[in-house]
Amino acid sequence: MKVALVGVGMIGGSLLGAWRQAGLVTTATGYDIEAKAVAAARRLGLVDRSAASVADAVGDADLVVVATPVGSMRQVFADLAPALPAHAVLTDVGSTKSGVIADARAVLGAAFPRFVPAHPIAGKELPGVEHSDARLFAGRRVVLTPVAETSADAVARVERLFGQCGARVERMDAAEHDRIFAAVSHLPHLLSFALVAAIGSEAEGERKLVYGGAGFRDFTRIAASSPVMWRDISLANRAALGDELRGYRALLDRLQKAVDEGDAATLQQTFELAARLRRQWASPADAQ
Amino acid sequence: MKVALVGVGMIGGSLLGAWRQAGLVTTATGYDIEAKAVAAARRLGLVDRSAASVADAVGDADLVVVATPVGSMRQVFADLAPALPAHAVLTDVGSTKSGVIADARAVLGAAFPRFVPAHPIAGKELPGVEHSDARLFAGRRVVLTPVAETSADAVARVERLFGQCGARVERMDAAEHDRIFAAVSHLPHLLSFALVAAIGSEAEGERKLVYGGAGFRDFTRIAASSPVMWRDISLANRAALGDELRGYRALLDRLQKAVDEGDAATLQQTFELAARLRRQWASPADAQ
Numbered sequence: 001m002k003v004a005l006v007g008v009g010m011i012g013g014s015l016l017g018a019w020r021q022a023g024l025v026t027t028a029t030g031y032d033i034e035a036k037a038v039a040a041a042r043r044l045g046l047v048d049r050s051a052a053s054v055a056d057a058v059g060d061a062d063l064v065v066v067a068t069p070v071g072s073m074r075q076v077f078a079d080l081a082p083a084l085p086a087h088a089v090l091t092d093v094g095s096t097k098s099g100v101i102a103d104a105r106a107v108l109g110a111a112f113p114r115f116v117p118a119h120p121i122a123g124k125e126l127p128g129v130e131h132s133d134a135r136l137f138a139g140r141r142v143v144l145t146p147v148a149e150t151s152a153d154a155v156a157r158v159e160r161l162f163g164q165c166g167a168r169v170e171r172m173d174a175a176e177h178d179r180i181f182a183a184v185s186h187l188p189h190l191l192s193f194a195l196v197a198a199i200g201s202e203a204e205g206e207r208k209l210v211y212g213g214a215g216f217r218d219f220t221r222i223a224a225s226s227p228v229m230w231r232d233i234s235l236a237n238r239a240a241l242g243d244e245l246r247g248y249r250a251l252l253d254r255l256q257k258a259v260d261e262g263d264a265a266t267l268q269q270t271f272e273l274a275a276r277l278r279r280q281w282a283s284p285a286d287a288q
Numbered sequence: 289m290k291v292a293l294v295g296v297g298m299i300g301g302s303l304l305g306a307w308r309q310a311g312l313v314t315t316a317t318g319y320d321i322e323a324k325a326v327a328a329a330r331r332l333g334l335v336d337r338s339a340a341s342v343a344d345a346v347g348d349a350d351l352v353v354v355a356t357p358v359g360s361m362r363q364v365f366a367d368l369a370p371a372l373p374a375h376a377v378l379t380d381v382g383s384t385k386s387g388v389i390a391d392a393r394a395v396l397g398a399a400f401p402r403f404v405p406a407h408p409i410a411g412k413e414l415p416g417v418e419h420s421d422a423r424l425f426a427g428r429r430v431v432l433t434p435v436a437e438t439s440a441d442a443v444a445r446v447e448r449l450f451g452q453c454g455a456r457v458e459r460m461d462a463a464e465h466d467r468i469f470a471a472v473s474h475l476p477h478l479l480s481f482a483l484v485a486a487i488g489s490e491a492e493g494e495r496k497l498v499y500g501g502a503g504f505r506d507f508t509r510i511a512a513s514s515p516v517m518w519r520d521i522s523l524a525n526r527a528a529l530g531d532e533l534r535g536y537r538a539l540l541d542r543l544q545k546a547v548d549e550g551d552a553a554t555l556q557q558t559f560e561l562a563a564r565l566r567r568q569w570a571s572p573a574d575a576q
Binding site for chain 1: 431503
């Protein structure tokens with residue numbers, strides 16, 4: 001299989017690593033606006049050839065993976081559409097799906113049915129292809145959000161390919177996907193960024209940060225994520241994220257009142273609901 | 289050294305484990321309102337004797353450690369004051385200090401100068417003495433917040449004892465301590481509890497939680513903490529926590545507007561400030 005990777009970062013590099021370990025890759029071509037990212041991927045043996053443009057990258061591909069920030073995908077789709085071989089399948093790894101599908105529908109033309117929208121639920125806050133990990137997807141979920149026009153063959157191929165990375169693949173409606181991930185991913189990222197920014201903006205903020213312990217470390221780990229990637233996700237999923245943030249702020253209003261008034265019962269009830277759900281949720285990875 | 293531990297949980301058990309490893313403990317007596325906690329500590333070899341009451345626990349102690357939720361400490365201090373030997377030193381491990389000091393001053397009487405307020409910056413979200421770890425304090429900070437009346441000898445003894453657990457001990461004004469930890473500990477706990485509670489209260493909340501990934505796991509790890517302990521901390525430090533929460537909510541108001549209006553610049557600036565500070569802050573433990 002000839003693979004073209006557009007956007008050479010941690011996720012794309014991890015996919016190539018996994019597919020290479022599975023013996024699926026004959027050649028891999030990479031394109032990134034940062035030439036040094038492709039050079040790093042070549043040194044790591046993940047990419048064979050550095051392409052001069054998006055169109056150059058995809059010209060002989062069997063599979064194209066778009067792994068740029070979601071705000072760049074519309075332009076990438078527009079650039080690759082004229083060069084995409086007729087048999088090639090296209091997928092992405094974006095964390096939002098409705099907006100990406102709308103972008104693809106607008107510019108891919110006849111190739112749109114061969115675009116299989118995908119979201120691998122795996123990541124780490126360290127960006128860059130040098131942090132790739134061929135085992136990143138083992139046991140993780142990958143959510144595909146095909147639409148009515150999407151080719152069943154293309155979906156089956158992409159489903160198989162993510163399965164060969166060790167992932168559990170499932171299908172979901174794109175709007176439902178976006179509501180779910182607004183709650184469990186996009187909102188926590190925004191809140192974590194906001195905490196560090198709020199403390200950092202205080203008069204003695206930097207002194208306060210010195211005293212952050214294990215809880216602070218865990219809570220703010222995702223605040224080291226890529227600002228551009230999360231700006232794009234926040235905007236691409238702004239309707240669902242806006243709703244989740246509104247609901248969360250309403251709860252914080254109640255908790256502010258409880259703290260100010262010394263309302264022990266409200267605090268305890270909220271904390272107990274959370275602790276019960278979080279302990280139920282806890283995965284074996286928590287025991288690490 | 290004869291140690292009395294009032295409140296037999298993860299932190300107190302870890303302290304006893306560390307002092308035992310350092311050969312400092314001749315006998316340790318435990319008291320907890322949950323008899324099974326003391327029984328577990330005896331099975332683990334951390335505690336030698338189960339006391340019938342707080343007063344019974346401290347009657348022949350050289351060192352008394354109060355490791356209950358901070359909301360219970362005033363009553364504990366009142367119960368132990370009449371029984372405390374004249375030479376004994378008293379310390380606590382509460383996450384808030386001004387309120388604990390006020391409680392101690394109100395009820396300890398002549399023993400108040402021998403109370404050395406302490407906050408070990410170490411913890412995990414798994415409560416209970418069975419999760420004790422004698423290495424918990426190695427390399428961690430312990431903040432002592434003595435007041436004008438506190439005996440210099442008592443401070444020196446407690447400082448040395450925490451140092452013998454491997455901790456880095458420092459002194460700080462109690463009000464400053466409470467402002468710092470409102471920001472880097474108490475607020476993140478409240479926010480993490482609130483996220484899980486907010487999602488869990490939604491119509492499809494439990495289905496959404498299924499899709500939480502690594503970021504959700506990190507962000508919400510502290511939402512599995514003890515609801516009673518964190519209710520008490522939130523109330524004991526309500527002035528400083530209320531102020532921090534107000535500042536954070538003001539930032540969320542601005543981010544809500546930015547999400548709703550598609551204001552990329554505000555999102556990116558906020559996320560960039562946070563990512564820069566968080567990456568600077570990152571400790572070696574992050575690489576785990």
